Amino acid sequence: MTGSVVAIGMGIAVIGAGLGIGTIGAKAMDAIARQPEAVGDIRSNMILMAALVEGAALIAIVMCFLVK
Amino acid sequence: MIRFLQIFFFSLVLSISLGAQGHNHNHQGDGHNHDHSGHNHDHGAHDGHNHGSHDGHHHGEKSHSAHGGDHSHAPTCGGDHHGEFDPGETAFHHIADANVYSIGPLQIPLPCILYAPKKGWDVFMSNKFKFKTIGHGDGSKAYNGYVLDGGSIRRVKDAGFPEGEPVINGFIHHDKKSYVCVGNKMYETEAKSTADGGLFGGGITSFYDFSITKNVASMILVVLFLSWLFLGMAKQYKIREGMAPKGKQSFMETMFVFIQDEVAIPFLGNKYMKFLPFLMALFFFILGLNLFGQVPFFGGSNVTGNLGVTMVLGILAFIVTNMNGNKHYWEHILWMPGAPAWVKTILTPVEVLGIFIKPLTLMLRLFANMTAGHMVVIIFVSLIFIFGELGENLVGGYGTAVASTLLTLFMMSIELLVAFIQAFAFTILTASYIGAAVEEHDDHH
Numbered sequence A: 001m002t003g004s005v006v007a008i009g010m011g012i013a014v015i016g017a018g019l020g021i022g023t024i025g026a027k028a029m030d031a032i033a034r035q036p037e038a039v040g041d042i043r044s045n046m047i048l049m050a051a052l053v054e055g056a057a058l059i060a061i062v063m064c065f066l067v068k
Numbered sequence B: 001m002i003r004f005l006q007i008f009f010f011s012l013v014l015s016i017s018l019g020a021q022g023h024n025h026n027h028q029g030d031g032h033n034h035d036h037s038g039h040n041h042d043h044g045a046h047d048g049h050n051h052g053s054h055d056g057h058h059h060g061e062k063s064h065s066a067h068g069g070d071h072s073h074a075p076t077c078g079g080d081h082h083g084e085f086d087p088g089e090t091a092f093h094h095i096a097d098a099n100v101y102s103i104g105p106l107q108i109p110l111p112c113i114l115y116a117p118k119k120g121w122d123v124f125m126s127n128k129f130k131f132k133t134i135g136h137g138d139g140s141k142a143y144n145g146y147v148l149d150g151g152s153i154r155r156v157k158d159a160g161f162p163e164g165e166p167v168i169n170g171f172i173h174h175d176k177k178s179y180v181c182v183g184n185k186m187y188e189t190e191a192k193s194t195a196d197g198g199l200f201g202g203g204i205t206s207f208y209d210f211s212i213t214k215n216v217a218s219m220i221l222v223v224l225f226l227s228w229l230f231l232g233m234a235k236q237y238k239i240r241e242g243m244a245p246k247g248k249q250s251f252m253e254t255m256f257v258f259i260q261d262e263v264a265i266p267f268l269g270n271k272y273m274k275f276l277p278f279l280m281a282l283f284f285f286i287l288g289l290n291l292f293g294q295v296p297f298f299g300g301s302n303v304t305g306n307l308g309v310t311m312v313l314g315i316l317a318f319i320v321t322n323m324n325g326n327k328h329y330w331e332h333i334l335w336m337p338g339a340p341a342w343v344k345t346i347l348t349p350v351e352v353l354g355i356f357i358k359p360l361t362l363m364l365r366l367f368a369n370m371t372a373g374h375m376v377v378i379i380f381v382s383l384i385f386i387f388g389e390l391g392e393n394l395v396g397g398y399g400t401a402v403a404s405t406l407l408t409l410f411m412m413s414i415e416l417l418v419a420f421i422q423a424f425a426f427t428i429l430t431a432s433y434i435g436a437a438v439e440e441h442d443d444h445h
Helices: A004-033 A036-067 B002-034 B036-042 B043-048 B053-058 B061-066 B087-095 B214-240 B248-294 B307-323 B325-332 B341-386 B394-438
Strands: B100-103 B106-109 B111-116 B120-125 B145-151 B153-154 B170-174 B178-182 B185-192
Touching: A004 B002, A004 B178, A036 B248, A036 B394, B036 B053, B036 B178, B053 B214, B087 B120, B087 B341, B145 B178, B153 B178, B214 B248, B248 B307, B248 B394, B307 B341, B307 B394, B325 B341, B325 B394
Parallel strands: none
Antiparallel strands: B100 B106, B111 B120, B145 B153, B153 B185, B170 B178, B178 B185
16 A cells, blocks of 8 residues: 555656646757757756756655655 | 657556556456365465465365366465466566576576574575576575576475475465475565565565675676776777877767756756766766666676666765755755855755755656666567467467567667667766856855
């Protein structure tokens, strides 16, 4: 039973991270289309932002393990 | 989106394995209720070392047939140990560290340095366990109370375990516990101590493993390779000064300049030369190990997917960041200038917590990404055995093998991308943390 609760918790954490990273990716594509010469700057900032959003999701997933 | 997919698969895989374990547990609960009488008869010898809860897991042959068609796995010594295929357990086994180095099916012994409190040190080569050169790394003999179970050393805690080098009949894995068979008796074994508080392992157990394990051996190999590469390059730069780069020099220079121009200079400004060696060491160490972990059949090491390794990398980033923090950095953490006093009381604890959360996320990100990638590959391979029902269903097995190979190829090409992205993300985040710590604030307040 606790296994399924953990799975649901991780699923919810992943939805949040998915929305966040999806938005980052979409906006970065938009920005690259508008200004193709800035592709290098945009790409590294995109990865930086995605990594920060992912960090929150990872902490949530680890918490799921700890709380069970 | 790749990140998202990976986290998604990771959670999927974990939920499958957790769900499967939950199912097994309920099932054994049933067994416990209606065949406890058969237990004493079949395993009288085993009663000497009761572990309370696992009594109910041994049911005799009679009750086994009473279960009908399902393949319930009764752990008894001398019987058929092939139970249900558990993809979760298989995946965890394959990403774990080991005391043998495997190249394909070939198992190579490694030195073992073990310490058990009250018992002292044990230093020997892992071929003392007499495992088969081509096989799964199961030792056929015990040594000083240690056994080699699937490539990893485990210790028998039971005092009744025979001294010296008794012959092992087999290993049993059941309900998250592992047992070793000597004669007709089962002895519970336990894994080495881990510092993760039982999160992905057992926590502190009865022995510590300081061995040159598979991961350590891979790390040494990669470090030697990187030293050869970079020392050679440095020499070439001296010899060929003013000339165009050549060979490995021109190959590595693009990556080196990329990290310098995209990571070090934008975040660290004019102080970048001081931190460039640290950032480069981080990037190439992580990249080298990530790529080495992708090589199929050679070592199969998962060094950057090991929480201990990423923890040390995170601690290094933490030390470098905070040792170089200037007055402004500490002021912004401990007593944020320009904020009202009541806001400061909330802000200060959050900022102090932030110092520790930053390296923690660095550690978890690298670990989770590498582990998730390796697990997805293993699960795709496991699909063959799930649909083939362990060789009973040939159509299912061969049919899935084709699809599974394609999926694995696809996943491994994504993994190649992830190896670069994660090394880059680790470096760029470390650079941004260091950059925030050394930044000068001349322009405002």
